[in-house]
Amino acid sequence: MSLTFPIYLDHNATTPMDPRVLEAMMPYFCEKFGNASSRNHAFGWAAEDAVSTARGQVASLIGADAKEIIWTSGSTESNNLAIKGVAEMYKEKGKHIITAVHEHKAVIDPCKRLAKEGYDITWLEPDHTGIITADQVREAVREDTILVTIMWANNEIGTLNEIHEIGKICKEKSILFHTDATQAVGKIPVSVQDAGVDLLSASAHKMYGPKGVGCLYVRRRRPRVRLTPIIDGGGHERGMRSGTLNVTGIVGFGAAAALCQQEMDKDSARLEQLRDRLEKSILSQLDGAAINGTPEKRLPQTSNISFAWVEGESLMMAIKEIAVSSGSACTSASLEPSYVLKSMGVGDELAHSSLRFGLGRITTEEEIDYTIEKVVAGVNKLRELSPLYEMVQEGVDLSTVQWAEH
């Protein structure tokens, strides 16, 4: 099979929509265009039926009941609704929230806002593996803790936090547990029952569905979670999220969820094998290359690698036919090195030298082999240009050098 360019290896940023998802959505643009809230005519009923099927499909993927799915515009909104909604609803009970420093900005920034409004936030820090452990959460819990929000899988390094164990602690202590599972849902088995999760954010476009639609799972039993809405209006979605439903998007999300459920085992086994091939080949051909985050507890299709003595952005130029990410997409416009890598104790110079490879359903073996070749050649070329590499070859310990900083 021949290669077509550019090659897409940034599936943690977004995924292409599966053509089967588009097919499912098509009738709901021009023919079945009804408002799912129009309860008194056939157009509305058709839309409501479609939304209800999708609710079942998404619920089934995460082991929830269909009634527990609240449609949103995506994970950023879901995270905001979960965190701010719980904070407002339960503020009489307490004002302490536990989260982590290497969460996505869509969790960090709502927590920062709450901190300004008088809430107390505990920011857990991962060790070099990137994992937040249940013990860390247990130690941080207080009498007035109302919410723990810890992501399922990290978007930059793919590591999996101790979600099931954290869920257990939250149950014991009767604290609500929210997880931003945007990177995990559709990629690895996720069950809100097994994990003891009370609120879960997911997004369609990270799992081969359309952009602009996501959901928040809100537990209805043991305990029944209540939320103060952040968008007021017609009282859609059990009053938690007003606004006319994005029927086409929701249908697409449902179809994408059903496909992920069917194909997850096959996809993840194949991608894990390709990911491992990528890592093994690169690491065996280049010294000073290292995997960020623990190699064991990770998403199967994500790899984050540091290449010492070369800078990430220039390396991306060297492999310009391959779309990858240096830092996360949300921050790659800035020159700051990744805060996720920094939080794990990766030095600034290595954080500047890291690339994230995100494989997906469309990734082929040929693409991975091409990527290996290009990355190795690119790193070698840039090392020829690198004064740091030259110093290291001369036996200079870079940590002892006095740099003329700006």
Place this chain on the structure above:
Amino acid sequence: MAYSEKVIDHYENPRNVGSLDKQDAGVGTGIVGAPECGDVMKLQIQVDQKTGKIIDAKFKTFGCGSAIASSSLATEWVKGKTVDEALEIKNTDIVNELSLPPVKIHCSVLAEDAIRGAIADYQSKQQAKQPQAQSTGSEG
């Protein structure tokens, strides 16, 4: 962000990559930046001590495409100039030549500093060698 054609050209075909003997009395070396900031530039000049002209220049840069292009361009520009002429190269000239966007202006500043660093190193070597020699005119 999109790079200008000139940046891409310098990145893909960097001019004057390499190193000169930093012990040589006619060689000046400037190293600026820090790995934690994502940029380190090393720029070296070889000065013909009779004519005072820069006859060769080499660089190595750890940094983004714009940093590599800025230092590559700097080596091209200093070659053939006298030390005094080379000191007149301003970072804004580099910004204009490479059409650097505002977030990349620091790359041009580093390149200017690297030129100045290399010249200062050369001049200090000259002074150490010939304490009572005639002034080169560039020391204020």
